[in-house]
Amino acid sequence: MTLTFKRAITPGVLAASLVSATLLPIKPAAADQNIWRDIGIGAGVGAASSAITRHKVVPNIINGAAAGAAVNQSRDLTTKKGQRPDFLRDAAVGAGTxxxxxxxxxxxxxxxxxxxxxxxxxxxxxxxPKPRR
Structure with missing residues (x-):
């Protein structure tokens, strides 16, 4: 019974801790740019790509949302104020993520x-495409 209980509970606890550890560092950057917009765009592109390629939807949505968050953060760190974000850099960050x-x-x-x-x-x-403020 104890082994079955551990096998049932441990993955959920690990997933919850991973999600909370991942989303907490993002919070301060949310004040500067709209990270939720980019996560939503990424999830939408992931869903669209799964519809086009006829592959599983949920993994593509997760992949796209993570890429959207990474692109948002890289734009915040690498783009100077008043400068338009670089297309190739955004695509490269998304590809790596x-x-x-x-x-x-x-x-x-x-x-x-x-x-x-x-x-x-x-x-x-x-x-x-707007320049960073």
Whole structure:
């Protein structure tokens, strides 16, 4: 009974701690830019790419949302005030994050994960082209 209880509870506890540890550092940056917008764009691009490629929806949404958050944070750190964000940098950050998240979630399609992340970075750059304030 104890072993069954541990096997049932441990993954949920680990997932909750991972999510809380991941989202807490993002909070201070949310005051500067709208991170939720970029996470939503990333999730939408992930859902659209899964519809186009006819693959699983949830892993692509997770991949896209993570890429959107990473693109938002990289824009905050690398773009000077009054300067427009760089298209290639956004696509590269999205691609790297897509590949990393795909390896963490045990998805075997590295090229697809990278392409999904790059698409997220490109779409975020196209939809939010305003210079940083």
């Amino acid at each position: 897509g590949a990393a998240v795909g390896s963490v979630t045990n998805r075997r399609h590295a090229v697809r994960n990278t392409a999904n992340g790059a698409a997220v970075g490109a779409v975020i750059n196209i939809l939010t």
